[in-house]
Amino acid sequence: MTAPPLDPRAVALLSCPVCRAPFAVVDGGAGLACAAGHRVDRARQGHLTLMPPVRRPPTGDSAAMVAARVAFLSAGHYDPLSAALRDAVLADGPPSTLVDLGGGTGHHLARLLDELPDAVGVVLDASRYAARRAARAHPRAIAVVGDAWGRVPLLDGVADRALVVFAPRNGAEIARVLRPGGHLVVVTPAPDHLTEIVGPLGLLRVDPDKADRLAATLEPHLRRTGAVAYRWTALLERSELAALVGMGPHARHLSTDDLTASLARLSPSLQVTISVDVAVYERLG
Numbered sequence: 001m002t003a004p005p006l007d008p009r010a011v012a013l014l015s016c017p018v019c020r021a022p023f024a025v026v027d028g029g030a031g032l033a034c035a036a037g038h039r040v041d042r043a044r045q046g047h048l049t050l051m052p053p054v055r056r057p058p059t060g061d062s063a064a065m066v067a068a069r070v071a072f073l074s075a076g077h078y079d080p081l082s083a084a085l086r087d088a089v090l091a092d093g094p095p096s097t098l099v100d101l102g103g104g105t106g107h108h109l110a111r112l113l114d115e116l117p118d119a120v121g122v123v124l125d126a127s128r129y130a131a132r133r134a135a136r137a138h139p140r141a142i143a144v145v146g147d148a149w150g151r152v153p154l155l156d157g158v159a160d161r162a163l164v165v166f167a168p169r170n171g172a173e174i175a176r177v178l179r180p181g182g183h184l185v186v187v188t189p190a191p192d193h194l195t196e197i198v199g200p201l202g203l204l205r206v207d208p209d210k211a212d213r214l215a216a217t218l219e220p221h222l223r224r225t226g227a228v229a230y231r232w233t234a235l236l237e238r239s240e241l242a243a244l245v246g247m248g249p250h251a252r253h254l255s256t257d258d259l260t261a262s263l264a265r266l267s268p269s270l271q272v273t274i275s276v277d278v279a280v281y282e283r284l285g
Helices: 063-074 079-090 107-114 128-134 171-177 195-201 210-218 238-246 256-264
Strands: 023-026 031-034 039-041 097-101 120-125 141-145 159-165 178-189 222-237 269-283
Touching (some): 063 238, 120 128, 171 222, 178 210, 210 222, 222 238, 238 256
Parallel strands (some): 097 159, 159 178
Antiparallel strands (some): 031 039
8 A cells, every 4th residue: 555645734734853944845755855955755654754863762662562553443442532532622623733642553643634624634653663554544644753752843833733642741842833722632541441451461550640740741831621531341352452452551561471371361352441531731822
């Protein structure tokens, strides 16, 4: 499958990681260049790498983690989350520009763009494996390998909506790239998320102070305007449980052998609680 052409409206959101100037498409879409002559070639898979030259690239998700995410999300178990994101994003009218920070394969952004025929988006993720998938997620989205903890390679005030779904939250940078009156939609796990398998599979537990830490990182720059809790259950087979564990941070702490042994002790299928909080923040000033 060939990656779609770069949408010039989405390119207009990006900034050069060297000099922070706007980009223009060059060589028929083979890359980007700024007025200062800094050039970025587009990977053959379709994504762009916009890492600052002096910053050490963060460790992104592995190819196995990305494959697990594709398998789990394509099965539809997080469709209620996609609906929750749609409701939050559209609450104040349809946006024209969206950025999904730590957006992985672009699954959530693509769902939103399907319902926003005039909008464009950017998916930013530290994983080149995720970006390869995201480059083909939607014809009006651009996939960028970048660092959400550092300077986000977007111009000031260009995003109507920013999304952060189970991903790092850099409040100062999110506020910078949002337009005045723009909104951030952030999804975090609730304390009872995956509660049925946390103990049996040795998963990481949700920090009980997560809400306070979220506020500390965002509220100096953004004001919370609302939050909604969503909770549903999914009947998952062992292979789907393996994909669920393998696509997230748990995969970095569990060996494949330990996970396989733990799954073998569970029922062939299990009802698992999916519990998340969806909060909306507005840019201050």
